[in-house]
Amino acid sequence: MSLPTRLGRAMRTARNRPAGDHVDTNGARRFPAAPALLWAATRAVLLLCVFKVYVFPGPDVTSDVSVIYRGWYEVLRQGTFPLDDVTWQYPPAAALAILSPALLPFLDYPAAFYVLACAADLAVLALLWRTGGRSGRSRRGLWTWTAGVPLLGPTVYARYDLMVTAVAVAALLAAARHPRVMGVLTALGAMVKVWPALLLVGSFRRRTWGAAAVTAAGLAALFAVSMPGAFAFLTFQRDRGTEVESLGALVFHVARHFGWEGQVLLNYGSIEFLGPYVNVVSTAALVLTGAAFGWLVIWRLRVTRRSPATLAEAAFTAVLLFTVTSRVISPQYLVWLIGLAAVCLTYRSSRMGPPAVLVLAASLVTVLEFPLGFIHVVTSDWYGVTLMFVRNGLLVAATFSAGRRLWRSTVPPAPAAQVTQRSAPVDEAPVGS
Numbered sequence: 001m002s003l004p005t006r007l008g009r010a011m012r013t014a015r016n017r018p019a020g021d022h023v024d025t026n027g028a029r030r031f032p033a034a035p036a037l038l039w040a041a042t043r044a045v046l047l048l049c050v051f052k053v054y055v056f057p058g059p060d061v062t063s064d065v066s067v068i069y070r071g072w073y074e075v076l077r078q079g080t081f082p083l084d085d086v087t088w089q090y091p092p093a094a095a096l097a098i099l100s101p102a103l104l105p106f107l108d109y110p111a112a113f114y115v116l117a118c119a120a121d122l123a124v125l126a127l128l129w130r131t132g133g134r135s136g137r138s139r140r141g142l143w144t145w146t147a148g149v150p151l152l153g154p155t156v157y158a159r160y161d162l163m164v165t166a167v168a169v170a171a172l173l174a175a176a177r178h179p180r181v182m183g184v185l186t187a188l189g190a191m192v193k194v195w196p197a198l199l200l201v202g203s204f205r206r207r208t209w210g211a212a213a214v215t216a217a218g219l220a221a222l223f224a225v226s227m228p229g230a231f232a233f234l235t236f237q238r239d240r241g242t243e244v245e246s247l248g249a250l251v252f253h254v255a256r257h258f259g260w261e262g263q264v265l266l267n268y269g270s271i272e273f274l275g276p277y278v279n280v281v282s283t284a285a286l287v288l289t290g291a292a293f294g295w296l297v298i299w300r301l302r303v304t305r306r307s308p309a310t311l312a313e314a315a316f317t318a319v320l321l322f323t324v325t326s327r328v329i330s331p332q333y334l335v336w337l338i339g340l341a342a343v344c345l346t347y348r349s350s351r352m353g354p355p356a357v358l359v360l361a362a363s364l365v366t367v368l369e370f371p372l373g374f375i376h377v378v379t380s381d382w383y384g385v386t387l388m389f390v391r392n393g394l395l396v397a398a399t400f401s402a403g404r405r406l407w408r409s410t411v412p413p414a415p416a417a418q419v420t421q422r423s424a425p426v427d428e429a430p431v432g433s
Helices: 001-015 035-049 063-076 094-101 109-132 140-157 163-176 179-193 195-202 204-224 231-237 249-258 276-303 310-324 332-344 352-372 374-379 382-410 416-425
Strands: 262-267 270-274
Touching: 035 109, 035 140, 094 163, 094 179, 094 249, 109 163, 109 332, 140 163, 140 310, 140 332, 140 352, 163 179, 163 195, 163 332, 179 195, 179 204, 195 204, 195 270, 195 310, 231 310, 231 352, 249 276, 249 382, 270 276, 276 310, 276 382, 310 332, 310 352, 310 382, 332 352, 352 374, 352 382, 374 382
Parallel strands: none
Antiparallel strands: 262 270
């Protein structure tokens, strides 16, 4: 190859290389320094908090790991699910996350769990970095994940949702080149915590759906045969009420100031409202969830334009819809949205920037309400009510923004002729009719 040809190729490679990448003398891409330093600094603080070197203000967010998860771990090791514990409300493969600290036998259970949560966080970072360096991709997703996760505070390392999010991110990033791998990972994620099943909303590949169906059926059969009570969680989930941080709970937060006679109690593993009209609001939440599902079905039927970003954008929108309409919006749910937003923003063509920013803002408000201001939320004082209105308002705004952008980018507008024809009967109606 001639020298001018090699110089031309090198110049083209330099132009196509994403900003911020560093290349060593052998031509290998190195991780950009700024997000690496930010990740290391913020995750060190999170680890210091969960290891209680620094005590984060508010309720102890690590009690779920040290008490509840550890208790489930002891039961699961006996080859059965915790059937007598109504707080076990997860699909059978959640047992894998709860049992995962056994991989680090030299640490006690909580310490091993926190280290594995950090490892899952690092895995997502590596996946986003690798993907962001490809042609047509962006580093925005890398920055979204790096800056977004610590906004939730130490809670994010004290729940297994981060591990599930890592599986979901890997599934979406594998979709373009390995559709069957996406199907397998999606099914695994769904069998751990249900919501990753929504990743399939934007998939139009039969291989992905087929792999997901086979994997889910295989895992379900395996757990049903090997461990009693694999699907008892369905009953426990059905009986849940309206949790104090949910959108529907805003009705009761305000109503308490006007004489509503209900209570706030620990119920089914979360702090819920119990009393008059709670069943009505819980039913309304289920109706809204059904309406969200209906909208997604209509969108699927109307899609005519798809871009490489559509799969991730549809997943992000679907999870937003089902999170906002849920009877429970726990703080750790926000890590799902941060992960999916990060995947969306790895595409330069993605239009999900504004809803992603709204999710990050909601994450910041979330740490203010839990754990920092949770007593205010539980007592429904005006500071707590304001926090809940702001956090849930941001999530609602993000949902509408994401849905609108997804629809406009994939569903063509009605032809002008059809619009004129539909409006003609009104315009041409005789006076006095």
